[in-house]
Amino acid sequence: MRVVSLLCPQPIKTLNSIDLNQFDVSAVIVDLDGTMIDTLDDFCVALNRMLGDLPAPFASHQVDRATVAQLVGKGSEHLLKSVLTLVSNASLAIDSEAYDGSTAGNEADLPDRLYPQAWASYQRHYRAVNGQYARVFPGVEAGLVYLKARGLKLACLTNKPTAFARALLQAKGLDGFFDLTFGGDAFARKKPDPLPLLATCAALGSVPRRTLMIGDSSNDAQAARAAGCPVLLVTYGYNHGQPIRDVQADGYIDSLQRLIPA
Numbered sequence: 001m002r003v004v005s006l007l008c009p010q011p012i013k014t015l016n017s018i019d020l021n022q023f024d025v026s027a028v029i030v031d032l033d034g035t036m037i038d039t040l041d042d043f044c045v046a047l048n049r050m051l052g053d054l055p056a057p058f059a060s061h062q063v064d065r066a067t068v069a070q071l072v073g074k075g076s077e078h079l080l081k082s083v084l085t086l087v088s089n090a091s092l093a094i095d096s097e098a099y100d101g102s103t104a105g106n107e108a109d110l111p112d113r114l115y116p117q118a119w120a121s122y123q124r125h126y127r128a129v130n131g132q133y134a135r136v137f138p139g140v141e142a143g144l145v146y147l148k149a150r151g152l153k154l155a156c157l158t159n160k161p162t163a164f165a166r167a168l169l170q171a172k173g174l175d176g177f178f179d180l181t182f183g184g185d186a187f188a189r190k191k192p193d194p195l196p197l198l199a200t201c202a203a204l205g206s207v208p209r210r211t212l213m214i215g216d217s218s219n220d221a222q223a224a225r226a227a228g229c230p231v232l233l234v235t236y237g238y239n240h241g242q243p244i245r246d247v248q249a250d251g252y253i254d255s256l257q258r259l260i261p262a
């Protein structure tokens, strides 16, 4: 029996084909955004509606998929702060090009000042669009069916707020696969901290070294490594806009379908 953990001297890195027997798993924790569901368009629509609710210079700015892909994964609060800062910096740069030296300019703290209003607006818009512009990645359902058929316990662990995660899984017909779903607000700290993984393992009744994490980013991999869970990364996700193979993992798969023996 081979157990893959932090201490494994030779991590398995099999492109596009994974034999789950090598992991001796009793449970699997699956990330949501970028791993099971492509939610970038939901984020874009909600963020752009939120920007439209704010005063100048925010109302005249929009974000696109590529920008959101770099910012998503560390929770909604982080995403929102990053977008506000990005837009504010962009407009400050434009202002300073036209700057004639006559005003001091006190717009640097605008993101902080507008955050409470932006947060309320963003949550309202995200709740309204949640799932409408999102799609389940190919192979996800087949992979989950297989994991369930193996008798494995499944948890969804995301940095998305729990209520949004549950509603999204339900809207996409994936909720029935999961024994547990935890969001970024479920624990005191979010991924990449190991706490959410350790707490999820405990809730599943599965020890970390037998609990496989499947994710799309360095957040998932770092949290899994620190918790002592083996980790597989999907190659089609977001990973903050960085190449996924630069992130250390036990394997990389281009679809959850690769979990099924050929």
Ligand SMILES: O=C(O)COP(=O)(O)O
Residues within 6 Å of the ligand: 031, 032, 033, 034, 072, 073, 074, 075, 076, 157, 158, 159, 160, 161
């Ligand atoms: O940052 C988010 O909102 C969600 O990210 P995750 O599902 O990849 O954890």
Ligand SMILES: [Mg+2]
Residues within 6 Å of the ligand: 031, 032, 033, 034, 035, 073, 215, 216, 217, 237
């Ligand atoms: Mg993710």
